Amino acid sequence: xxxxxxxxxxxxxxxxxxxxxxxxxxxxxxxxxxxxxxxxxxxxxxxxxxxxxxxxxxxxxxxxxxxxxxxxxxxxxxxxxxxxxxxxxxxxxxxxxxxxxxxxxxxxxxxxxxxxxxxxxxxxxxxxxxxxxxxxxxxxxxxxxxxxxxxxxxxxxxxxxxxxxxxxxxxxxxxxxxxxxxxx
Amino acid sequence: xxxxxxxxxxxxxxxxxxxxxxxxxxxxxxxxxxxxxxxxxxxxxxxxxxxxxxxxxxxxxxxxxxxxxxxxxxxxxxxxxxxxxxxxxxxxxxxxxxxxxxxxxxxxxxx
Amino acid sequence: xxxxxxxxxxxxxxxxxxxxxxxxxxxxxxxxxxxxxxxxxxxxxxxxxxxxxxxxxxxxxxxxxxxxxxxxxxxxxxxxxxxxxxxxxxxxxxxxxxxxxxxxxxxxxxxxxxxxxxxxxxxxxxxxxxxxxxxxxxxxxxxxxxxxxxxxxxxxxxxxxxxxxxxxxxxxxxxxxxxxxxxx
Numbered sequence: 035x036x037x038x039x040x041x042x043x044x045x046x047x048x049x050x051x052x053x054x055x056x057x058x059x060x061x062x063x064x065x066x067x068x069x070x071x072x073x074x075x076x077x078x079x080x081x082x083x084x085x086x087x088x089x090x091x092x093x094x095x096x097x098x099x100x101x102x103x104x105x106x107x108x109x110x111x112x113x114x115x116x117x118x119x120x121x122x123x124x125x126x127x128x129x130x131x132x133x134x135x136x137x138x139x140x141x142x143x144x145x146x147x148x149x150x151x152x153x154x155x156x157x158x159x160x161x162x163x164x165x166x167x168x169x170x171x172x173x174x175x176x177x178x179x180x181x182x183x184x185x186x187x188x189x190x191x192x193x194x195x196x197x198x199x200x201x202x203x204x205x206x207x208x209x210x211x212x213x214x215x216x217x218x
Numbered sequence: 219x220x221x222x223x224x225x226x227x228x229x230x231x232x233x234x235x236x237x238x239x240x241x242x243x244x245x246x247x248x249x250x251x252x253x254x255x256x257x258x259x260x261x262x263x264x265x266x267x268x269x270x271x272x273x274x275x276x277x278x279x280x281x282x283x284x285x286x287x288x289x290x291x292x293x294x295x296x297x298x299x300x301x302x303x304x305x306x307x308x309x310x311x312x313x314x315x316x317x318x319x320x321x322x323x324x325x326x327x328x329x
Numbered sequence: 330x331x332x333x334x335x336x337x338x339x340x341x342x343x344x345x346x347x348x349x350x351x352x353x354x355x356x357x358x359x360x361x362x363x364x365x366x367x368x369x370x371x372x373x374x375x376x377x378x379x380x381x382x383x384x385x386x387x388x389x390x391x392x393x394x395x396x397x398x399x400x401x402x403x404x405x406x407x408x409x410x411x412x413x414x415x416x417x418x419x420x421x422x423x424x425x426x427x428x429x430x431x432x433x434x435x436x437x438x439x440x441x442x443x444x445x446x447x448x449x450x451x452x453x454x455x456x457x458x459x460x461x462x463x464x465x466x467x468x469x470x471x472x473x474x475x476x477x478x479x480x481x482x483x484x485x486x487x488x489x490x491x492x493x494x495x496x497x498x499x500x501x502x503x504x505x506x507x508x509x510x511x512x513x
Binding site: 059060063064067068069071072075076081084085088089092093096097125151152153155156159163165170171174175177200202204205206 | 221222224225226227228229230231232233234235238239241242243245246249250288292295296299
């Protein structure tokens with residue numbers, strides 16, 4: 035059992051998960067909390083809901099950890115479950131008719147680029163159709179390749195490629211319009 | 219503007235609010251500490267049967283209808299987007315008749 | 330299996346209303362790398378429009394536009410190479426429109442030569458003084474698009490959709506058919 039936990043807590047992705055974490059559930063939470071929380075936040079555009087989703091995801095991980103076989107499997111599982119949970123939560127929230135505009139304002143994190151543009155981009159990403167939104171978040175937050183996104187979302191690679199292409203075209207055009215760019 | 223860099227920057231990871239891990243661990247510990255109830259198989263089957271009855275009574279249909287509706291809405295938006303993109307192509311080319319584009323106009327009432 | 334956009338789930342909806350039979354294009358599906366396949370009859374359009382958000386101005390306009398539509402059918406075939414389809418494939422569609430009552434080609438633009446040639450044809454269905462349908466056939470070297478909309482179309486409302494989902498406004502010349510009128 036100890037070996038199992040040790041393996042799970044080993045660095046999952048070079049370059050992304052640099053912290054040394056203790057070999058237990060607490061270590062997994064600390065290692066992956068930014069990933070899980072950020073997927074939920076970018077999906078829902080609401081910090082409170084994002085934390086709720088992230089907590090639910092980790093609690094489920096706690097219950098199902100024994101069934102996960104490797105660190106890679108844990109990361110894949112976390113991404114997949116977070117996307118699904120965030121989607122469920124988004125649908126529930128929409129039923130409760132809380133619009134995006136009514137959701138809480140983003141607390142500003144340290145910014146290196148144009149903060150207005152970044153904020154606008156995040157809002158636009160959160161307004162994409164849910165399938166495209168998940169693809170864009172996994173591509174640009176998690177830096178996954180289309181094949182990896184397809185694995186997480188359990189859809190064909192071609193669907194991911196087309197979806198990303200169309201999502202980016204939509205984002206590009208919307209940001210151009212919102213910034214008052216010239217009509218093409 | 220490097221488009222992909224902007225998007226990457228906007229979607230970079232953020233740490234959750236302070237104390238997040240502690241809150242998760244606390245909840246996990248509470249779940250673990252909850253007494254394990256003695257299983258009563260018949261009770262569980264009753265619960266399953268009741269749930270199935272409820273599902274059959276409409277919950278399932280409602281969910282299905284919602285999913286179908288959301289799929290239909292996504293298709294509708296995609297279809298209109300594609301149509302508009304092609305109409306836009308025509309508009310651009312009509313506006314460029316002085317360029318290389320070749321325009322045919324049809325005056326007949328039938329093709 | 331070729332990756333494709335899995336829009337076909339709802340394709341089982343009755344297609345009696347459509348005036349183009351896409352069956353003949355099935356052989357192209359086998360060659361395509363990505364496919365968009367949308368089949369929405371009146372009932373599915375109404376169901377889908379119920380899930381459009383009235384708070385989103387774009388979606389509110391779409392809701393108004395599709396209120397009386399009888400069908401919306403779109404095929405996009407993206408091929409991995411040029412020359413994957415022949416003009417005779419399109420002729421099938423054109424001849425169906427020729428035989429259907431009320432359809433007239435109002436515009437046909439062509440650019441490039443040989444394999445580089447791109448054409449877009451716009452057809453309108455006249456029902457008295459009203460527009461009863463719109464079909465767009467766009468043939469690009471490695472992509473074929475056919476959009477077929479049935480039902481009363483209000484040019485004003487179609488125009489208002491300009492910019493929807495990131496697409497710039499539809500020009501009034503096309504909307505009203507003034508440049509290339511569907512003369513009788």
